Amino acid sequence: MSKVTNKLASGIRKVKEQQATPAAAAKQPASPVDHGKAEPIAIPGRADTGSFLNPSRVWPD
Amino acid sequence: MVALRIAVANQKGGTGKTTLTVNLAAGFHRRGETVLLDADPQGSAGHWSRVGGMKNDLPPIESLDGREVGAAIGRAAGSNRYVLVDCPPHQGSDILRAVLAAVDLVLIPVQPSPPDIWASIAMAEAVQDARARNSGLRANLVLNQLDRRNALSCSMHEALGELDVPVLANGLTRRAAFRSAALEGCSVYGLGGRGTSAVRDLEAIIMEVMGL
Numbered sequence: 001m002s003k004v005t006n007k008l009a010s011g012i013r014k015v016k017e018q019q020a021t022p023a024a025a026a027k028q029p030a031s032p033v034d035h036g037k038a039e040p041i042a043i044p045g046r047a048d049t050g051s052f053l054n055p056s057r058v059w060p061d
Numbered sequence: 062m063v064a065l066r067i068a069v070a071n072q073k074g075g076t077g078k079t080t081l082t083v084n085l086a087a088g089f090h091r092r093g094e095t096v097l098l099d100a101d102p103q104g105s106a107g108h109w110s111r112v113g114g115m116k117n118d119l120p121p122i123e124s125l126d127g128r129e130v131g132a133a134i135g136r137a138a139g140s141n142r143y144v145l146v147d148c149p150p151h152q153g154s155d156i157l158r159a160v161l162a163a164v165d166l167v168l169i170p171v172q173p174s175p176p177d178i179w180a181s182i183a184m185a186e187a188v189q190d191a192r193a194r195n196s197g198l199r200a201n202l203v204l205n206q207l208d209r210r211n212a213l214s215c216s217m218h219e220a221l222g223e224l225d226v227p228v229l230a231n232g233l234t235r236r237a238a239f240r241s242a243a244l245e246g247c248s249v250y251g252l253g254g255r256g257t258s259a260v261r262d263l264e265a266i267i268m269e270v271m272g273l
Contacts, residue, residue: 001219004212008178008220015179016223019186 064138065089066164067270070148070157072187073180077170077205079105080239082147084259085168086120087248088267093142095120098134100156101149113246130159161191161198166270169226170205170233173213178221185226199273203266204232231265234258 001009069082083106086097097120099106110122125133125146137144146160161167167188171181181202188200202221207214221228233239238259242249249256249263 002212002216005216005219008175008213008216009223011175012178012182012220012223015182019182 064141064144065166065271066134066138066144066146068146068148068160068164068167069170070160070167071169071171071177071180071184072150072157073177074150076172076177076180077233078150079109079147080243081168081170081203081205081233082106082145083109083119084239084242084248084250084263085267086122086143086145087118087250088260088263089143089145090118090120091250092267094140095143095145096137096141097122098125098137098144098146099123100125100130100160101147103149106147109243109246111246112243113251117247118251119248125156127156130156131163134160134163157187158191161188162194164195165197165199166273167191167198167200168229168270169200169202171202171217171221172206173204173208173211173217178217181221181226182224185224188226200226201270201273202226202228204228206235207232208235229266229269231262231269233262233266236262 067085069078069085071078079101082097086095089095097106099122104124106122107124110117110119113119123133123137134144134146144164146164148157148160151157169181169184169188171177185200188198192198202224204214204217207217209215218228236249236259238249238252238256241255242252242259245252249259252259
């Protein structure tokens with residue numbers, strides 16, 4: 001068996017093993033980063049300014 | 062009439078499903094009534110035929126939508142000697158499952174590249190699943206785009222012995238004739254002398270398939 005054949009055959013065996021246990025491979029921990037999906041938390045002491053996405057004022061002072 | 066129903070399938074795109082299906086269909090068309098059912102939503106087989114217009118040498122090509130796939134294949138088998146189905150490139154698709162439940166043989170084209178080989182492992186498993194509904198389903202890998210000067214091409218037969226699906230002894234060599242045929246909207250049989258070597262490849266595959 002040539003070196004290339006060995007590598008190909010070994011790759012096939014690895015992929016077959018991986019596919020035989022898909023649940024373990026697919027289970028990834030959830031990312032703690034929300035990528036800006038959630039609204040920013042209001043900053044204490046800065047009342048009445050609303051949030052970044054829903055400002056209480058639309059015109060600057 | 063007992064038709065031979067052949068699906069050409071692989072979950073990976075770009076493995077040469079349509080090229081193999083269209084040219085095989087043209088080869089079978091020379092032997093008896095043949096229809097090509099295009100189950101691929103991309104409709105490439107239909108485009109191929111339309112490029113060639115009325116003068117192409119291809120058998121009739123019918124679009125197969127997602128409904129009543131099994132019944133459509135059954136109807137085609139009632140009035141043809143050979144039925145070929147070009148499958149969509151999604152392993153989990155309902156259409157592919159329905160096709161595999163309704164054919165006699167599935168050919169899985171594989172190119173000499175590791176990602177193609179890895180994708181064919183999942184296809185081999187899909188075939189195993191399909192046998193629960195279609196116990197007579199036969200399956201073979203077909204090597205495509207072979208280049209004898211390339212070490213990967215030379216190693217394919219031996220390495221694919223790791224899979225449960227056998228490999229056809231004959232495959233398609235990488236040839237410009239297949240691209241020319243698509244460009245002109247015909248099969249390699251319709252290219253005359255320019256298609257001689259490609260026709261030889263296809264005839265060897267057809268003879269092997271008919272002897273299975």
